[in-house]
Amino acid sequence: MLILTCPYCGVDADETELTPGGEAHLTRHGPGSSDDDFHDYLFARDNPRGVHFERWRHTYGCGKWFHAARSTDTLEVFGTYPAQTTEPPKDICDKISGERPGWSWRIFG
Amino acid sequence: MSEAVSSLQSAEFEGLARVAEAGLQGMITLRGDLGARAVRAAVKAAFGVDVPDVNNVASAGHMGVCWMSPDELLLLCPHGEAEAKVAELGTALAKQHHLAVNVSDARAMFQVKGSGGREVLGKLCPLDFAPGKFEPGQIRRTRMAQVPAAVWMDGVDTFRVVCFRSMARYVFGALKAAADPASGVGVY
Numbered sequence: 490m491l492i493l494t495c496p497y498c499g500v501d502a503d504e505t506e507l508t509p510g511g512e513a514h515l516t517r518h519g520p521g522s523s524d525d526d527f528h529d530y531l532f533a534r535d536n537p538r539g540v541h542f543e544r545w546r547h548t549y550g551c552g553k554w555f556h557a558a559r560s561t562d563t564l565e566v567f568g569t570y571p572a573q574t575t576e577p578p579k580d581i582c583d584k585i586s587g588e589r590p591g592w593s594w595r596i597f598g
Numbered sequence: 599m600s601e602a603v604s605s606l607q608s609a610e611f612e613g614l615a616r617v618a619e620a621g622l623q624g625m626i627t628l629r630g631d632l633g634a635r636a637v638r639a640a641v642k643a644a645f646g647v648d649v650p651d652v653n654n655v656a657s658a659g660h661m662g663v664c665w666m667s668p669d670e671l672l673l674l675c676p677h678g679e680a681e682a683k684v685a686e687l688g689t690a691l692a693k694q695h696h697l698a699v700n701v702s703d704a705r706a707m708f709q710v711k712g713s714g715g716r717e718v719l720g721k722l723c724p725l726d727f728a729p730g731k732f733e734p735g736q737i738r739r740t741r742m743a744q745v746p747a748a749v750w751m752d753g754v755d756t757f758r759v760v761c762f763r764s765m766a767r768y769v770f771g772a773l774k775a776a777a778d779p780a781s782g783v784g785v786y
Contacts, residue, residue, distance in 0.1 A: 497667070497668050498652055498667065498668070499652060499653065500653065500738065503724035503725070503741075505724055505741055506724060506740055506741050548746075549739065549740055549741040549746045550667075550738070550739045550740060551666070551667035551668060551739065552667050552670075553667065553668065
């Protein structure tokens with residue numbers, strides 16, 4: 490069972506209070522972009538074993554979207570942070586580096 | 599004008615705790631910048647209580663203010679006063695981006711009273727109702743069985759539950775099942 494702390498209301502929310510929103514930090518490619526970019530934006534997703542960044546929504550609680558950094562193999566949660574950002578915050582990256590030296594996820598790490 | 603009727607017309611059940619539909623209750627959803635001075639002043643003027651902190655409830659007499667999300671409050675007042683309060687907020691916040699809606703007849707409220715209340719709610723919601731973890735003044739929006747609900751405490755052993763009116767019968771049924779006298783667990 491996954492428990493994530495909502496960065497907006499500070500609640501330790503049970504997984505059943507949340508809605509998963511897939512991979513975080515996607516760059517949107519809309520009208521006018523190349524077919525390859527649009528295809529990747531729509532369909533190409535990472536499926537890493539280990540460190541992963543995801544979007545979650547505190548659906549049954551405050552209703553806000555947030556991001557979570559967690560491990561897909563141990564279910565360890567490294568941290569959660571508000572969604573108004575294009576990259577993971579430094580303190581969370583530092584924490585992951587401390588526990589998983591050499592980690593990388595897309596362009597981060 | 600038709601007569602206002604609450605969803606389950608004060609249905610009751612006595613078990614581990616007394617579960618009762620709370621009857622008509624004025625409820626107003628207010629969305630806006632809760633940090634804005636104008637919003638805080640308007641709420642204080644209309645309801646007599648300050649905007650509470652995150653995950654808290656403030657009340658005075660028949661008036662109450664529940665924190666629902668970083669930009670949303672649930673305001674409580676007598677059922678007959680809700681329309682007037684919406685108008686009052688609309689006037690006070692005319693220059694402020696906001697939304698105030700009378701949702702009194704779109705929600706249902708329940709009261710769960712008795713020493714078994716913590717256990718009844720603990721069976722239905724994924725949160726810790728242990729004394730010290732959940733106390734009067736706190737509010738949580740959460741999942742109750744399969745539907746969304748907000749839960750807070752009026753006082754020792756008295757819980758309030760708000761859900762969508764269309765789900766009132768389901769919530770009442772879930773509360774009744776959780777309060778079945780033969781289903782005591784004795785956790786809290």
